[in-house]
Amino acid sequence: MAKLGGVTIFCANSIDLIGNTPLVRLSGPSAAAGAEIFGKCEYTNPGASIKDRAALYIVRDAEERGLLHPGGTIVEGTAGNTGIGLALVGNALGYKTIIVMPDTQSREKMDTLRALGAELVLVPPAPFANPGHFVHTSRRIAEETAGAVWANQFDNIANRRAHVCTTAAEIWDQMGGRIDGFTCAAGTGGTIAGVGMGLKERDANVTIALTDPHGAALYNHYAHGELRAEGSSVAEGIGQSRITANLDGAPIDTQFRISDADGDYWVRRLLDEEGLCLGLSSGINVAGAVALAQQLGKGSRIVTILADTGFRYLSSLFNEEWRAAKGFAPLRVANADRAA
Ligand code: PMP
Numbered sequence: 001m002a003k004l005g006g007v008t009i010f011c012a013n014s015i016d017l018i019g020n021t022p023l024v025r026l027s028g029p030s031a032a033a034g035a036e037i038f039g040k041c042e043y044t045n046p047g048a049s050i051k052d053r054a055a056l057y058i059v060r061d062a063e064e065r066g067l068l069h070p071g072g073t074i075v076e077g078t079a080g081n082t083g084i085g086l087a088l089v090g091n092a093l094g095y096k097t098i099i100v101m102p103d104t105q106s107r108e109k110m111d112t113l114r115a116l117g118a119e120l121v122l123v124p125p126a127p128f129a130n131p132g133h134f135v136h137t138s139r140r141i142a143e144e145t146a147g148a149v150w151a152n153q154f155d156n157i158a159n160r161r162a163h164v165c166t167t168a169a170e171i172w173d174q175m176g177g178r179i180d181g182f183t184c185a186a187g188t189g190g191t192i193a194g195v196g197m198g199l200k201e202r203d204a205n206v207t208i209a210l211t212d213p214h215g216a217a218l219y220n221h222y223a224h225g226e227l228r229a230e231g232s233s234v235a236e237g238i239g240q241s242r243i244t245a246n247l248d249g250a251p252i253d254t255q256f257r258i259s260d261a262d263g264d265y266w267v268r269r270l271l272d273e274e275g276l277c278l279g280l281s282s283g284i285n286v287a288g289a290v291a292l293a294q295q296l297g298k299g300s301r302i303v304t305i306l307a308d309t310g311f312r313y314l315s316s317l318f319n320e321e322w323r324a325a326k327g328f329a330p331l332r333v334a335n336a337d338r339a340a
Contacts, residue, residue, distance in 0.1 A: 014092045018045055018052045018085075019166045023174040023303070024276075028269050029286050035293035039286065039306040040171060043278065047084040049237075049308035051153075053162040054190050055085030058151045059093065061158035067149045070094055076151035077101070077138030079187065079237045080109030081308055086151060087116035098145065100138040105236055108312045128241060153188050155245035160194035167191065168198020171303050177202070180300040183209035183256070183288040184307070185238040185281055186218055189247030191305060196251045207296060210255040211288025211304075213281075217241040219257040233260050234326055235280040237307065254295065258287045264328055266290075267310070267317065271331075277310035280317055 001016050002009045011017055022041045029037040042050035062068040073096040074086050083099035090097045099113050103122040113120050121141065126133045135154060142150035153159050171179065182199055186192050196208035212219035214231030216239040221227045233239055240247070263284030270276040270286065282305070289304040296302070316322045320330060 014046065015056060015089065018056050018089075020170065021045060023171070024306075026270065026274065026286065026289075028273050029266065029290050029293075033290045033293035033302075034298045035296070036299070036301045037286070037289045037293055038175070038301075038303045039276075039282070040167070040303060041306050043282075043306055043309035045085075047081070047088050048312065049081035049084065050167075050191060050305060051078075051081040051237075051308075052085040052088070053166055054153055054159040054188070055082055055089045055151075057158045057162035057165075058153060058156055059086065059089050059095070061156070061161075062149045062151075068095065069147065071147065072096070073098060073145055073148040074151055075100070075138050075142035075145060075148050076153060077134040077136075078153065080105045080113070080312075081237055082151070082153050082188075083113050083118060084109065084116065087113060087118040090118075091116060098138075098141055098148070100134045100141065102134050106313050107315045109236075112312070153190070153246075157245055159188055159190035160197070160246045163191050163194025164198040164201075168195045168202075171195065172199060172202050175301065175303065178301055179203070179206055179303060180296050181207040181209060181289075181292045181302045182304070183211045183292045183302070184285045184305040185211045185213055185235075185258075185288070186216075186240050186247065187237045187281075189240060189244050189250060191307075192252070193246050193248075193250035195305075197249075200251050207253045207292065208251050209288065209292045209295075210250075210252050211285055211291075212255060212257050213239050213263070213284055214257065214259055215239050218247075219255050222252050222255040231259070235260060235263065235284055236313075237279070238281045238284065254292075256288045256291045258284045258291070260284075261328070262287045264317075268329075268331060271310070276306070277318075278306050279308045279310055279313055282306045282308065 045052040213233040217227040266286040267283035
């Protein structure tokens with residue numbers, strides 16, 4: 001990265017575009033909680049999600065361990081964003097990608113993966129114990145493909161290392177070392193564990209809170225020591241039923257469970273009031289940040305993750321027919337409320 005007086009003039013290559021994302025103060029959530037709530041704008045990564053960071057660290061780790069050679073293939077099972085990150089890193093570094101994804105994920109993610117040239121394998125959703133689950137399918141394809149490496153984002157801790165080394169370090173610097181709490185939801189758990197570890201290294205008093213969607217088992221695990229899921233969620237990329245290697249040892253102090261409706265409330269308000277178009281996991285994270293701020297008290301300084309762009313969900317979360325079919329309130333209610 002070339003810098004002039006602290007300003008980045010250009011990046012030496014496209015890989016350097018990953019990370020160094022801005023932090024934005026979120027006015028509505030801050031006012032609602034009487035706190036200072038900041039969002040880390042991970043949708044400004046080249047693949048428009050936080051998963052570019054994990055993708056880059058996983059690929060570099062495979063190279064360093066001698067598992068990936070020029071012209072080789074990266075195989076992964078993903079809700080989509082990791083696949084997009086791996087495909088763009090693969091294109092930039094000369095690797096092919098095969099991406100296995102549940103067929104329930106957004107149309108935009110599938111189109112983006114195809115546009116990037118990834119080979120896309122769609123499978124029906126299945127429980128983790130089923131051999132047809134997208135993670136197991138991707139492992140089998142990697143084993144059967146010559147010159148292929150399995151990214152294994154759930155249990156490959158190069159994923160969380162990306163967040164210890166980059167995301168946490170950036171948040172600490174951007175907050176000037178004054179941060180009371182951090183929260184986000186878990187898919188692989190790489191973000192919550194890695195940012196949590198990185199922040200605790202710098203200040204053991206930072207509260208790390210898991211924000212769990214309905215349908216995931218982690219809330220009950222951290223609250224009651226029992227991996228048990230309740231309810232359901234249509235949020236993509238989050239919701240975990242087991243302690244992945246990335247989650248193992250995560251320094252989680254407290255936890256919240258947030259419904260899709262409560263996450264969607266912030267998706268709509270951030271869109272209408274602040275012009276931020278975000279996916280549902282980001283809305284759930286912001287609802288968690290408001291809950292954490294309420295717990296930590298007036299004036300507390302909280303950071304959460306704006307994990308991916310809402311443009312990835314134009315045919316779902318931002319489509320009125322889809323919303324009505326899924327039981328979501330109409331998108332434009334927030335505007336109507338404001339006019340009233
Ligand atoms: N939000 C979205 C939109 C995602 O795609 C992911 C990654 N699966 C996450 C949040 C969760 O990130 P992590 O895998 O680091 O837990």
